[in-house]
Amino acid sequence: MPDLEDKPRLDREIIAMRVAKELPNGGYVNLGIGIPTLVSAYLAPGQVVFYHSESGVLNCGPLAEEGEEDINLINAGGQFLQPVPGMSYFGSADAFAMIRGGHVDVTVLGAHQVSARGDLANWMLPQRGVGNVGGAMDLAAGADDVIVAMEHTDRQDHPKIVEECTLPLTGKGCVSLIVTDLAVVRCTPDGLVLEEVAPGWTAEEVQELTAARLMISPDLQEYQL
Amino acid sequence: MPSPERIDNQRLARRAARELASGEVALLGPGMPMLVPGVVPSGPGVTFLSDSGIVGVGHQAPQTTEAQGTSPGPGGSLLSTVELAALARAGYSTAAVLQPAQVSADGGFCHWTSEATPGLLPPGPAVEMAANAGRIVFMLPHTTTDGQPNIVPQCTLPIDGTVTRGVIVTDIGVLIIEQAGLTLTEVAPGWRSDDVISLTGASVSVATGLKEMEFSLDDMRPVNKVFSSGLEAVRDMPDGSTVMIDGFAGPGGMPHYLMVALRDHGARGLTMISNTAGIARIIGFGTPPGYQAIDHSILIENGQIRKAVASYPVSPSPARPSAFELAWQRGEVEIEVVPQGTLAERLRAGGAGVAAFYTPTGAGTLLTEGKETRMIDGREYVLETALHADYCLIRGYKADTMGNVVYKGTSRNFNAVMAPAAQITVIEVDEIVGPGELDPEAIVTPGVYVDRVVQRPSDFSPYE
Numbered sequence: 093m094p095d096l097e098d099k100p101r102l103d104r105e106i107i108a109m110r111v112a113k114e115l116p117n118g119g120y121v122n123l124g125i126g127i128p129t130l131v132s133a134y135l136a137p138g139q140v141v142f143y144h145s146e147s148g149v150l151n152c153g154p155l156a157e158e159g160e161e162d163i164n165l166i167n168a169g170g171q172f173l174q175p176v177p178g179m180s181y182f183g184s185a186d187a188f189a190m191i192r193g194g195h196v197d198v199t200v201l202g203a204h205q206v207s208a209r210g211d212l213a214n215w216m217l218p219q220r221g222v223g224n225v226g227g228a229m230d231l232a233a234g235a236d237d238v239i240v241a242m243e244h245t246d247r248q249d250h251p252k253i254v255e256e257c258t259l260p261l262t263g264k265g266c267v268s269l270i271v272t273d274l275a276v277v278r279c280t281p282d283g284l285v286l287e288e289v290a291p292g293w294t295a296e297e298v299q300e301l302t303a304a305r306l307m308i309s310p311d312l313q314e315y316q317l
Numbered sequence: 318m319p320s321p322e323r324i325d326n327q328r329l330a331r332r333a334a335r336e337l338a339s340g341e342v343a344l345l346g347p348g349m350p351m352l353v354p355g356v357v358p359s360g361p362g363v364t365f366l367s368d369s370g371i372v373g374v375g376h377q378a379p380q381t382t383e384a385q386g387t388s389p390g391p392g393g394s395l396l397s398t399v400e401l402a403a404l405a406r407a408g409y410s411t412a413a414v415l416q417p418a419q420v421s422a423d424g425g426f427c428h429w430t431s432e433a434t435p436g437l438l439p440p441g442p443a444v445e446m447a448a449n450a451g452r453i454v455f456m457l458p459h460t461t462t463d464g465q466p467n468i469v470p471q472c473t474l475p476i477d478g479t480v481t482r483g484v485i486v487t488d489i490g491v492l493i494i495e496q497a498g499l500t501l502t503e504v505a506p507g508w509r510s511d512d513v514i515s516l517t518g519a520s521v522s523v524a525t526g527l528k529e530m531e532f533s534l535d536d537m538r539p540v541n542k543v544f545s546s547g548l549e550a551v552r553d554m555p556d557g558s559t560v561m562i563d564g565f566a567g568p569g570g571m572p573h574y575l576m577v578a579l580r581d582h583g584a585r586g587l588t589m590i591s592n593t594a595g596i597a598r599i600i601g602f603g604t605p606p607g608y609q610a611i612d613h614s615i616l617i618e619n620g621q622i623r624k625a626v627a628s629y630p631v632s633p634s635p636a637r638p639s640a641f642e643l644a645w646q647r648g649e650v651e652i653e654v655v656p657q658g659t660l661a662e663r664l665r666a667g668g669a670g671v672a673a674f675y676t677p678t679g680a681g682t683l684l685t686e687g688k689e690t691r692m693i694d695g696r697e698y699v700l701e702t703a704l705h706a707d708y709c710l711i712r713g714y715k716a717d718t719m720g721n722v723v724y725k726g727t728s729r730n731f732n733a734v735m736a737p738a739a740q741i742t743v744i745e746v747d748e749i750v751g752p753g754e755l756d757p758e759a760i761v762t763p764g765v766y767v768d769r770v771v772q773r774p775s776d777f778s779p780y781e
Contacts, residue, residue: 146657147566147727148727148729148730161603162569163568163569163728164725164728165726166567166727170566172567172603181726181727181729183729183730183732183733184565184660184661184730184733185662185665185734187661188657192676216683220631222642222645222652223631224629224633225656225684226628226656228656229659229678230656230658230678232678233680234658234677260682260683261681261683262682263679263680264682
């Protein structure tokens with residue numbers, strides 16, 4: 093499919109913008125590293141979400157300005173945060189009790205692969221022999237909704253949405269929605285449902301770059317921003 | 318012949334307090350045991366846990382106010398019932414002081430609240446938790462108000478528990494409970510052993526070294542957990558120890574000064590339990606140009622680590638491997654990767670006396686292969702076991718000399734959950750204050766969990 097490889101795709105900011113629409117107003121949200129981190133910049137006017145970080149802070153604010161960094165106020169990625177009114181601090185045991193206990197409504201994570209059954213693989217590439225799991229498995233198991241934000245294919249243009257994950261799993265059947273640079277795909281008990289396609293792309297073209305069967309939603313539409 | 322005078326409750330409390338050693342953690346039941354903190358010398362020597370969740374320390378604490386409330390004295394802190402139970406279950410309390418209505422020759426006892434309110438009130442957490450305490454000290458009048466023995470062959474009241482080893486302190490004598498039975502070891506001033514035995518319902522043997530009761534508490538020394546330097550605080554760590562070291566990612570929360578002390582001490586063959594195995598040195602969070610951040614890497618570079626238990630063991634970028642990853646590639650270190658929330662909960666379990674727990678995290682993944690699983694309410698859970706360590710090196714913001722700790726911002730992370738999980742917990746803080754200078758409501762880690770407090774020198778740099 094040489095023609096598809098060269099066809100323009102959406103950029104990371106647009107993926108983040110699309111994910112932002114999925115965040116429930118007033119909800120508690122945990123953003124992973126990578127594209128998920130960008131999501132906070134694209135909330136709609138009036139949309140309020142409370143960010144949770146495994147570093148032990150709820151209602152995190154934006155990143156700190158240069159020169160204003162405080163080593164005692166960081167997010168899970170080690171970035172410095174601004175203090176905001178209404179923040180609260182807690183230790184790691186509580187940070188993960190919140191996640192496993194179902195108190196985090198949505199987590200947005202990156203992925204290496206997502207399977208037809210909503211299995212997630214995002215923590216380890218076998219060729220390295222060791223991986224950093226961090227809080228990914230807890231988020232996959234505990235958050236009410238797991239949204240994956242990723243590119244539709246990897247750097248060699250191999251599909252990242254696959255029938256069965258070939259990489260080590262983070263969680264089984266945990267993903268509820270996949271937002272990529274080509275499409276929005278919902279994970280349902282019956283399989284993957286293609287709900288939106290990027291402008292200029294057809295459902296057939298998206299299917300060609302997907303290694304699992306996609307059911308076409310009767311309400312299939314263009315990427316909604 | 319008129320009986321000699323019985324000792325009053327204050328002296329009875331002093332005699333009971335003599336059963337407690339400096340630095341000991343004692344559970345107090347309601348009633349006479351609440352008099353014990355008041356007789357312990359100030360500059361406090363014993364940590365008291367009361368049913369109400371107060372961790373008090375010596376002398377004035379816990380205080381009962383006129384409003385029937387209690388508050389911790391200087392150096393005290395407050396705990397929830399859950400935390401208190403966790404503390405007792407994990408074996409932190411070394412003694413329990415209770416007031417029974419009756420004690421039998423075989424160690425059975427009925428708590429006074431059960432006698433006072435038969436069938437109505439449970440005897441309270443202290444009685445339930447006494448089973449986990451090392452020793453029981455009973456305080457009670459030797460006889461009822463109408464002269465009937467309270468120490469009896471068999472309890473005539475419902476039994477709240479049985480102890481196999483303990484001490485009975487009464488207003489006329491001291492008896493020890495052993496498997497073989499009761500032995501009278503001390504008599505109140507003016508009393509003869511025969512007179513005491515005649516007021517005792519159960520059969521009692523008399524110790525060969527029978528003494529008069531003593532009430533002096535001069536031997537109790539104040540507790541001061543402050544060590545003069547990081548090296549002094551880790552100097553006794555043997556090779557092959559398991560050591561927990563905090564370290565989330567960035568420079569906050571990490572005990573840099575203690576890590577340098579451990580490098581200087583040089584203990585080897587260590588198993589290290591931590592969130593990361595040292596990535597700040599590679600990533601350089603906030604590190605000034607030309608410097609390297611101090612983190613767990615310095616122990617790996619020094620060849621001291623044999624194994625790491627971590628959730629984030631290697632650098633985020635394979636192109637920039639950390640000291641740990643390089644050592645792992647050379648086959649010098651082992652690794653156990655644990656999901657971060659499971660790591661936190663395994664630590665919590667270790668400090669709270671829970672052997673294992675079921676969690677949904679990681680079910681069906683590489684990290685839980687071979688582990689016992691169980692379907693509960695239609696979902697798969699994995700059995701994960703508690704983590705324990707010989708030493709724990711953590712970082713707080715402020716501590717008092719009793720080891721009570723407050724943290725700052727996100728730097729609490731793994732510090733607070735590691736503190737209870739190790740035999741010897743060493744904390745590095747920016748500032749050490751006296752008992753009473755930390756707000757008991759704000760204390761996150763009560764001193765019972767902390768053994769050694771070290772001041773991080775004000776000119777210490779986390780970079781080198």
